[in-house]
Amino acid sequence: VFDQTLSGGHGSPLWGINGQIWPDTDAIVVVRDQPVQFNYRNQSxxxxxxxxxxxxxxxxxxxxxxxxxxxxxxxxxSVRFVANNPGDWMHHCHNIYHAEAGMMNVVRVG
Structure with a gap:
C-alpha cells in the first residue's frame, strides 16, 4: 500500500506528490506480478x-x-492494480500544467 499525498497551489507554482517535486522524486518500487494499492489524498x-x-x-x-x-x-x-508490466512507468496528474510543475513520479516494476 502506497499513500500518495497530492499537494500544491495555495500561492505556489509547484505541485507535488508526497512532498516531492519532479524531477527530484523517489521512484515507487513495486514487485512484479504483485497487487499494489495507491491511496490518493488530495490536500489541494x-x-x-x-x-x-x-x-x-x-x-x-x-x-x-x-x-x-x-x-x-x-x-x-483508493485504486488497486497488479504490477504485471515490468519497467519504469510515469505516474502523474493529467492536468498537464500540474505535471509540468512537478506532480509526477515513476512507478518501477521489477
Missing part, C-alpha cells in the same frame, strides 16, 4: 486526474478499470 483546492502509464487499475470497491482517476479537492480515492 483543485481536483487531480491521476494517471498511470502501463497499467489499468480498479477504482474503489466497484472494480471499474481505468488508467486515470479524478481525486477531488480534499478527497481520498
Amino acid at each position: 483546492m483543485m481536483p487531480h486526474p491521476m494517471h498511470l502509464h502501463g497499467h489499468f487499475f480498479e477504482v474503489g470497491q466497484n472494480g471499474v478499470r481505468k488508467d486515470t482517476v479524478i481525486v477531488p479537492s480534499h478527497g481520498l480515492v
Whole structure:
C-alpha cells in the first residue's frame, strides 16, 4: 500500500506528490506480478486526474478499470492494480500544467 499525498497551489507554482517535486522524486518500487494499492489524498483546492502509464487499475470497491482517476479537492480515492508490466512507468496528474510543475513520479516494476 502506497499513500500518495497530492499537494500544491495555495500561492505556489509547484505541485507535488508526497512532498516531492519532479524531477527530484523517489521512484515507487513495486514487485512484479504483485497487487499494489495507491491511496490518493488530495490536500489541494483543485481536483487531480491521476494517471498511470502501463497499467489499468480498479477504482474503489466497484472494480471499474481505468488508467486515470479524478481525486477531488480534499478527497481520498483508493485504486488497486497488479504490477504485471515490468519497467519504469510515469505516474502523474493529467492536468498537464500540474505535471509540468512537478506532480509526477515513476512507478518501477521489477
